[in-house]
Amino acid sequence: MATVKFDEATRLYPGNDKPSVDRLNIDIEDGEFLVLVGPSGCGKSTSLRMLAGLEEVNAGKIWIGDRDVTNLSPKDRDVAMVFQNYALYPHMSVADNMGFALKIAGVDKGEIRKRVEEAAKILDLSQYLERKPKALSGGQRQRVAMGRAIVRSPQVFLMDEPLSNLDAKLRVQTRTQIASLQRRLGVTTVYVTHDQVEAMTMGDRVAVLKDGILQQCDSPRHMYDHPNNVFVAGFIGSPAMNLLDVQAGDGGVDVGGSTVPVERARLAGASGGNLTLGVRPEDLELTTEGQGIPVTVDVVEELGADAYIYGSTKARQHIEADDDNDAPEKPFIARVDGRRPPKKGDTVYLAPKQGHLHLFDAESGARLGD
Amino acid sequence: MALNITASRPDPALLDLPWELPLETWPEDNLAALPRGISRHVVRFVKLSGRVLAVKEIKADIAEREYQMLRVLNRLEVPCVEPFGVVSGRLDRQGNALDACLITRHLQFSLPYRALFSQSLRPGTSSRLIDALAVLLVRLHLTGFWWGDVSLSNTLFRRDAGAFAAYLVDAETGELHQTLSHGQRDHDLDIARVNIAGELMDLEAGGYLEAGTDPVDTSNQIVTRYAELWAELTELERFERGDRWRVDSRIRRLNDLGFDVDELSISTDFDGTHIQIQPKVVDAGHHSRRLLRLTGLDVEENQARRLLNDLDSYRASQDRQNDDEEIVAHEWLTRVYEPITRAVPRDLAGKLEPAELFHEVLEHRWYMSERAGHDVPIEDAIQDYVATVLPSKPDEATVVGVDTVEMPVVAMFDDL
Ligand SMILES: Nc1ncnc2c1ncn2[C@@H]1O[C@H](COP(=O)(O)OP(=O)(O)OP(=O)(O)O)[C@@H](O)[C@H]1O
Numbered sequence: 001m002a003t004v005k006f007d008e009a010t011r012l013y014p015g016n017d018k019p020s021v022d023r024l025n026i027d028i029e030d031g032e033f034l035v036l037v038g039p040s041g042c043g044k045s046t047s048l049r050m051l052a053g054l055e056e057v058n059a060g061k062i063w064i065g066d067r068d069v070t071n072l073s074p075k076d077r078d079v080a081m082v083f084q085n086y087a088l089y090p091h092m093s094v095a096d097n098m099g100f101a102l103k104i105a106g107v108d109k110g111e112i113r114k115r116v117e118e119a120a121k122i123l124d125l126s127q128y129l130e131r132k133p134k135a136l137s138g139g140q141r142q143r144v145a146m147g148r149a150i151v152r153s154p155q156v157f158l159m160d161e162p163l164s165n166l167d168a169k170l171r172v173q174t175r176t177q178i179a180s181l182q183r184r185l186g187v188t189t190v191y192v193t194h195d196q197v198e199a200m201t202m203g204d205r206v207a208v209l210k211d212g213i214l215q216q217c218d219s220p221r222h223m224y225d226h227p228n229n230v231f232v233a234g235f236i237g238s239p240a241m242n243l244l245d246v247q248a249g250d251g252g253v254d255v256g257g258s259t260v261p262v263e264r265a266r267l268a269g270a271s272g273g274n275l276t277l278g279v280r281p282e283d284l285e286l287t288t289e290g291q292g293i294p295v296t297v298d299v300v301e302e303l304g305a306d307a308y309i310y311g312s313t314k315a316r317q318h319i320e321a322d323d324d325n326d327a328p329e330k331p332f333i334a335r336v337d338g339r340r341p342p343k344k345g346d347t348v349y350l351a352p353k354q355g356h357l358h359l360f361d362a363e364s365g366a367r368l369g370d
Numbered sequence: 371m372a373l374n375i376t377a378s379r380p381d382p383a384l385l386d387l388p389w390e391l392p393l394e395t396w397p398e399d400n401l402a403a404l405p406r407g408i409s410r411h412v413v414r415f416v417k418l419s420g421r422v423l424a425v426k427e428i429k430a431d432i433a434e435r436e437y438q439m440l441r442v443l444n445r446l447e448v449p450c451v452e453p454f455g456v457v458s459g460r461l462d463r464q465g466n467a468l469d470a471c472l473i474t475r476h477l478q479f480s481l482p483y484r485a486l487f488s489q490s491l492r493p494g495t496s497s498r499l500i501d502a503l504a505v506l507l508v509r510l511h512l513t514g515f516w517w518g519d520v521s522l523s524n525t526l527f528r529r530d531a532g533a534f535a536a537y538l539v540d541a542e543t544g545e546l547h548q549t550l551s552h553g554q555r556d557h558d559l560d561i562a563r564v565n566i567a568g569e570l571m572d573l574e575a576g577g578y579l580e581a582g583t584d585p586v587d588t589s590n591q592i593v594t595r596y597a598e599l600w601a602e603l604t605e606l607e608r609f610e611r612g613d614r615w616r617v618d619s620r621i622r623r624l625n626d627l628g629f630d631v632d633e634l635s636i637s638t639d640f641d642g643t644h645i646q647i648q649p650k651v652v653d654a655g656h657h658s659r660r661l662l663r664l665t666g667l668d669v670e671e672n673q674a675r676r677l678l679n680d681l682d683s684y685r686a687s688q689d690r691q692n693d694d695e696e697i698v699a700h701e702w703l704t705r706v707y708e709p710i711t712r713a714v715p716r717d718l719a720g721k722l723e724p725a726e727l728f729h730e731v732l733e734h735r736w737y738m739s740e741r742a743g744h745d746v747p748i749e750d751a752i753q754d755y756v757a758t759v760l761p762s763k764p765d766e767a768t769v770v771g772v773d774t775v776e777m778p779v780v781a782m783f784d785d786l
Pocket residue numbers: 013014016020038039040041042043044045046047194547548
């Protein structure tokens with residue numbers, strides 16, 4: 001088991017003018033489950049591959065434990081890419097299917113048996129070790145394949161979108177199983193996904209990348225409550241955080257004609273009067289006219305205990321520089337009490353709950369205040 | 371959703387296949403019983419408009435990706451199966467969605483390794499398969515293709531004058547890069563080594579492996595064979611100015627390995643005492659291209675080498691060394707090659723490809739001549755071969771009835 005360290009790790013593909021991963025710094029703890037997440041092309045696979053030894057590192061270093069592995073070949077790094085296409089062999093027993101790679105590596109028989117039995121116990125396969133894979137269920141077969149990686153007892157597991165070929169239902173099921181298995185094994189794991197929900201439910205910590213640059217690396221809770229910048233704020237969470245372009249005013253910010261109060265100290269770091277206000281749909285409360293953000297209700301979605309309203313405000317929805325400018329304006333979303341939802345066409349006044357208002361500098365996108 | 375077919379030249383008859391049924395339950399009369407390797411997805415062969423297609427049931431986005439990848443690989447002229455199309459938007463009779471299907475053309479006369487091992491084998495078959503796979507892997511790597519799932523199961527083999535030629539069949543995990551890093555090539559090799567060892571151990575456990583073959587030793591051969599070939603094809607060679615013959619000798623060695631050198635860089639040291647050469651662009655198919663140009667025959671590399679040798683002896687025997695090569699080649703084709711390959715009765719024609727048959731007949735003549743103590747005419751050799759050897763060969767255009775295995779690994783921890 002080991003720590004992993006990306007130390008200013010940079011990858012510039014030949015022919016590109018911009019690094020695909022730019023001075024990445026992440027310290028991963030021993031036994032930690034770290035998820036790399038971000039939109040397509042942000043550099044998550046490249047980061048993982050640098051760790052695996054599949055992509056050259058052009059600058060910076062990569063450490064596994066106290067070993068500098070930057071220039072080591074993949075097989076000398078003691079990492080295992082899990083959920084690669086593992087085949088099962090029909091004539092071989094489950095035990096042999098799990099242990100044969102150790103035989104190739106020259107591990108002696110007694111040791112192989114011991115490791116296979118240990119892995120089988122963790123995977124709940126002990127009573128099937130002498131069976132042939134044909135006699136197993138689909139899930140058991142999957143675990144045998146997983147066992148192949150486990151018996152090698154690598155220092156780090158690497159997984160790149162392992163669930164991408166499953167349908168939605170199986171994905172949800174499988175991701176909790178992987179996470180719980182990883183915790184039982186306690187092997188440091190780096191996991192790549194483009195799905196922020198997957199990232200937030202699985203990771204001890206989540207690292208968000210954009211354009212090859214690390215935006216934030218934090219526990220899911222802290223990232224959700226304290227996004228470092230407007231990109232992370234908009235990327236993490238579903239439905240997404242409402243982000244509005246607003247102006248600093250007296251005693252607060254001006255949102256579509258009404259004032260949302262903000263302590264003066266919080267605005268101290270702003271580079272000008274232009275700000276982006278963020279508030280999650282579940283962090284809003286209905287209040288009275290003149291108090292909160294005026295929202296005209298377009299659609300009401302009733303879900304029993306809760307209802308979601310989709311509406312519009314006079315304030316401008318924040319648009320990221322590389323967003324599609326022609327995309328239809330995103331609605332303003334709020335979660336309200338399902339027993340007394342407003343009606344379509346109503347104007348409601350919504351105030352951010354205490355401590356749940358996020359502010360970002362419009363210029364840099366950086367978070368203002370704590 | 372309506373059924374959606376992506377294909378460069380769609381065959382309307384595709385619409386007649388029972389897409390509303392899971393592939394596993396397709397009726398026998400649609401299917402061709404040909405052998406397959408180990409796979410996680412359901413794969414079936416179907417007969418359609420006089421050809422055989424391989425159908426693999428797989429998620430739509432993966433099917434589409436693999437289809438496009440195979441198209442690119444075909445364009446790059448790497449030996450691989452030919453993509454035919456993707457069928458998506460399938461619904462069963464209850465209206466439930468079914469996975470998409472990737473369709474490829476069945477590679478004629480190809481043999482999955484498991485089918486080879488269920489026949490009586492010449493010793494050293496495993497080694498010859500691995501040699502062929504090493505050549506394929508080097509070729510793929512030279513074009514920038516990282517396979518990600520190198521295995522005997524994901525390769526098809528065709529007989530090639532006593533050796534084998536390897537074709538890529540499963541491009542699901544593959545990626546095309548500008549060039550591959552050392553780490554990427556290493557990783558592919560490591561995957562190959564582990565998979566091959568596993569596959570040979572599996573044959574051993576099933577009692578199919580040739581006696582005296584050690585799975586681990588044999589699987590290690592992929593690494594050494596690959597390294598030798600890679601070095602010969604890419605390495606910088608440095609020698610003294612006087613040894614200029616070494617340029618020519620390098621090119622010849624590459625030709626012998628079946629490669630043409632399209633670009634060779636030559637440079638001298640500052641002081642001009644040494645020369646450095648390095649192949650920059652090499653192209654497989656040295657012999658097969660030459661044979662194709664001379665005769666129009668499109669055959670595997672070793673078969674071509676064999677045929678060219680026979681053509682050379684024909685030229686010598688006819689005292690035609692000074693005549694135009696193409697004219698003599700044409701004569702050889704009509705007077706030697708075609709009469710032999712046509713001497714096979716129709717009902718035995720599915721046994722071997724013509725070029726492989728020609729190779730076998732040459733071998734047969736050699737044994738007959740040795741026994742007789744004098745040269746046996748080729749006409750006698752073919753007669754004897756057709757009478758005594760060919761009938762007992764399996765039908766390899768369409769081998770049937772071998773152990774084939776599907777091992778779906780559903781990623782579901784159902785009872786953990
Ligand atoms: N071999 C390559 N040569 C040149 N550019 C590359 C190469 N591989 C990736 N890139 C570029 O590097 C960037 C990061 O790619 P990477 O595959 O790491 O992204 P990703 O976050 O994993 O995306 P996805 O979710 O789409 O897989 C992209 O802009 C991509 O186009």
